[in-house]
Amino acid sequence: MVKATRITNDIRRLRFAAGELTQADLAARVGVTRQTIIAIEQGRYSPSLEVAFQIARVFGVPLDDVFHYPRSEGDTP
Amino acid sequence: MSVSEKRAWIMVVVATVAYGAYVAMVLGQGVGRPLATVSYQWTLVWSVGGAIGASILLDILSSLFAPRSAAEKDQRDREINRLGEYIGQSFLVIGAVTALILALLSFAPFWIANAIYLGFVLSAVVGSVAKIIAYRRGFQTW
Numbered sequence: 001m002v003k004a005t006r007i008t009n010d011i012r013r014l015r016f017a018a019g020e021l022t023q024a025d026l027a028a029r030v031g032v033t034r035q036t037i038i039a040i041e042q043g044r045y046s047p048s049l050e051v052a053f054q055i056a057r058v059f060g061v062p063l064d065d066v067f068h069y070p071r072s073e074g075d076t077p
Numbered sequence: 078m079s080v081s082e083k084r085a086w087i088m089v090v091v092a093t094v095a096y097g098a099y100v101a102m103v104l105g106q107g108v109g110r111p112l113a114t115v116s117y118q119w120t121l122v123w124s125v126g127g128a129i130g131a132s133i134l135l136d137i138l139s140s141l142f143a144p145r146s147a148a149e150k151d152q153r154d155r156e157i158n159r160l161g162e163y164i165g166q167s168f169l170v171i172g173a174v175t176a177l178i179l180a181l182l183s184f185a186p187f188w189i190a191n192a193i194y195l196g197f198v199l200s201a202v203v204g205s206v207a208k209i210i211a212y213r214r215g216f217q218t219w
Contacts, residue, residue: 005215032151035079035212044215045153 008068011041014059021058030054080140080147081154085161085208087135092201095128096194113185121194157211165204172196 015021023041027034030051039045040055047055056063099120107115140148176192 032153033079033149036151036153039153039215042215048152051152 005043005046006070007046008043009040009066010068011037011055011066014061014066018059026055026058029058078147079150079154079212080143081150081158082209082212083139083143083147084136085205085212087132087139088201088205089209091128091132091135092198092205095124095131096198099124099194113187115187117187117190121190125194125197153216157208157216160211160216161204161208164207165200168199168203169196172199 011026015023015026023037024034027037030037031054032047032051036045036047040047040051052063052067056066059066102120103112103115103117106117172193172195175196176189179189179192
């Protein structure tokens with residue numbers, strides 16, 4: 001029923017680089033629940049473009065430093 | 078676990094138990110005679126009423142003991158809820174169409190009422206299972 005997303009992300013690494021920002025803190029700053037941040041981090045949920053931009057803004061990096069998409073079918077991001 | 082996910086679990090359990098009890102009671106009364114002659118009306122009313130009452134009560138209890146953060150809802154919760162309702166609604170339509178066909182074919186009210194009730198139960202159970210899967214296994218917006 002649920003097709004896995006091909007979008008990957010570096011949220012875990014970016015949280016670590018931002019001084020071990022917790023999932024709860026990131027969730028509060030983006031305005032979503034902690035469960036949603038966990039689901040995004042684990043690739044179980046693709047956020048809306050707006051939430052994706054908000055996450056990138058928290059880390060102060062461009063969107064494609066946070067989220068990656070493979071160039072073609074066989075590629076890894 | 079968020080309150081929305083708990084609500085889906087409550088709905089699955091309550092709807093299944095209430096319908097299971099109803100079927101067991103009706104089948105128990107129907108031993109040795111045609112099912113359509115069974116006095117099912119009050120059993121059905123109590124089953125539906127009991128399920129509504131139990132789900133409200135369990136909902137309140139689970140909210141009381143949940144941390145405040147669990148009650149928060151966001152875009153993902155709303156999207157998962159919409160998906161579950163969309164899937165569940167198709168069973169409601171199937172139940173209604175089945176009841177319409179049974180009425181057109183002059184079946185006994187027993188079968189018409191039970192087709193509608195089964196549609197309600199399947200709608201609640203399948204819709205809630207879809208929500209639980211979306212929470213547990215993942216959910217993509219496309």
